[in-house]
Amino acid sequence: MADQAINQSTPISNTTEQDVDTRDLLSNFGILQHNMDVFFLIIIGMLIFFMQGGFALLEAGAVRSKNTTNILIKNILDVFIGGFAYWIVGFPLAYGEGNHFIGYSGWMSIGLEPEHLAFWFFQFVFAATTATIVSGALAERCGFGAYLVYSAVLTGFVYPVVSHWCWTDIGWLANHNFQDFAGSGVVHLTAGIAALVGCVILGPRLGRFGPNSRPISGHSVPLTALGGFILLFGFLAFNGGSQGSISQEGDAAGIAVAVVNTVIAGCSAGIIVLLMHRFTSPCVNPEHHWSFLLTLNGALTGMVALCAGCNDMPIWGGVVTGGVAGIIYYIIHHLMIKMHVDDPLDAVAVHGGGGIWGLIAVALFRHDGIVFQGENAMETLKWNGIGMLAIIGWTSVLCIIMFSLLRYMGLLRVSTEVELRGLDIMKHGESAYPADAWQEEQYVQGTKDAWQEHKQCVLQEDITASHPCTSHIVILMYWTLPDPRRCKNHKMIQRVELRFMSFSTLDL
Numbered sequence: 001m002a003d004q005a006i007n008q009s010t011p012i013s014n015t016t017e018q019d020v021d022t023r024d025l026l027s028n029f030g031i032l033q034h035n036m037d038v039f040f041l042i043i044i045g046m047l048i049f050f051m052q053g054g055f056a057l058l059e060a061g062a063v064r065s066k067n068t069t070n071i072l073i074k075n076i077l078d079v080f081i082g083g084f085a086y087w088i089v090g091f092p093l094a095y096g097e098g099n100h101f102i103g104y105s106g107w108m109s110i111g112l113e114p115e116h117l118a119f120w121f122f123q124f125v126f127a128a129t130t131a132t133i134v135s136g137a138l139a140e141r142c143g144f145g146a147y148l149v150y151s152a153v154l155t156g157f158v159y160p161v162v163s164h165w166c167w168t169d170i171g172w173l174a175n176h177n178f179q180d181f182a183g184s185g186v187v188h189l190t191a192g193i194a195a196l197v198g199c200v201i202l203g204p205r206l207g208r209f210g211p212n213s214r215p216i217s218g219h220s221v222p223l224t225a226l227g228g229f230i231l232l233f234g235f236l237a238f239n240g241g242s243q244g245s246i247s248q249e250g251d252a253a254g255i256a257v258a259v260v261n262t263v264i265a266g267c268s269a270g271i272i273v274l275l276m277h278r279f280t281s282p283c284v285n286p287e288h289h290w291s292f293l294l295t296l297n298g299a300l301t302g303m304v305a306l307c308a309g310c311n312d313m314p315i316w317g318g319v320v321t322g323g324v325a326g327i328i329y330y331i332i333h334h335l336m337i338k339m340h341v342d343d344p345l346d347a348v349a350v351h352g353g354g355g356i357w358g359l360i361a362v363a364l365f366r367h368d369g370i371v372f373q374g375e376n377a378m379e380t381l382k383w384n385g386i387g388m389l390a391i392i393g394w395t396s397v398l399c400i401i402m403f404s405l406l407r408y409m410g411l412l413r414v415s416t417e418v419e420l421r422g423l424d425i426m427k428h429g430e431s432a433y434p435a436d437a438w439q440e441e442q443y444v445q446g447t448k449d450a451w452q453e454h455k456q457c458v459l460q461e462d463i464t465a466s467h468p469c470t471s472h473i474v475i476l477m478y479w480t481l482p483d484p485r486r487c488k489n490h491k492m493i494q495r496v497e498l499r500f501m502s503f504s505t506l507d508l
Helices: 002-008 015-051 051-062 065-095 112-136 142-165 184-202 219-241 251-278 292-306 315-338 347-365 378-407 414-423 423-428 441-458 470-480 490-507
Strands: none
Touching: 015 219, 015 292, 015 347, 051 065, 051 112, 051 219, 065 112, 065 142, 065 423, 112 142, 112 184, 112 315, 112 490, 142 184, 142 251, 184 292, 184 347, 184 378, 219 292, 251 292, 292 315, 292 347, 315 347, 347 378, 414 423, 414 470
């Protein structure tokens, strides 16, 4: 923009001090514009990178406590493994010079200008997101070696080729009317299909389906909630930052529209899922509960669906897109259960379902979309449909080959013993909640003395008899004694705790 201003300006003399100052000012303004755009990409990339923490907390809360460390290390390795894979081959395949299908230059960033590294970082955090989504779907039973393989393949090959098709000047979809502003198809549909293929080939967790099956709940709703809120925050940068610059005319307006649409779509989808679950059929929700977890995932699905057209929709279009996304999520969530496909994080419903609907919705509700009888809207719908099928086909074929080979080699799934005992101890030797940490050493001796002093009165047959026990001893014993499952007198301790609590109730 500054260069155009220089070229279009009236020729001036190089001899006057005023002319020299004007040219310096224009040159410095151009430098400032460029630096602002570079800084914008770096800051937005950092905010999107923070979504890795959100995914880690979301997934940690959604799995059982015995597998928490395992899912956390997988999340951090999404960054480490993905970083190397994207640096060595991923970015060259995506944005290197090449043909309509794939790039093939700039390996290991050789020849890449230093300022262009900001763009590398911005694209890398998108690639890492793809692998992280899949890790949640395969949680609690996937082998660690298999995880390292599919994380590298997704960030280093599967996702980069899709992004080359859609987001480069020479990509075969980008040269037509395909529209996906922030990645409903490129990021989320790719991850959702990879997650679906992985879930089917890997199989469900032990006890999830079958004659004596039961729902398997995560161990911490608060962790899941915190992770979900971080993701909701991160989506604002994910969608708004996809503008890619901040210094050009229209950038501020585009970012504002994208952010507001993203918020509104999340609100709409979350409320729809909340109400659907509350007032749905008794066979689905017999107690008519208000579900937090489903509401959270519904909101995330709405934001996923808005990625494709968040910068080019009226606000009411965001409301409708989010509402339909919530319905789609709820249907796929229950359909996966009916089909006995085990997805602990609902990655397929959130990212796969939301991604497909997002590619359709942008052609319907953008400012010159089908609803507004726009001229090229049908072309966009056609090419978004073609792109959708291409992404599904490309990801499915490669992931079927990859996961099948891993299963054939015996690397895909952990053994039954490891799955039952938990991956934290068996694979990592680090429990997320070690039993030794339950003790407060400064109180242990005092508690043992209190136990010896009062155990006779507690075990008396007549609990109404006078006794010197007090309620504060009950609290000490309850919180500071070692894990009762490791104690020989397990039954006695349970009995004593119950009787102490009875005394406390009488005293109150």
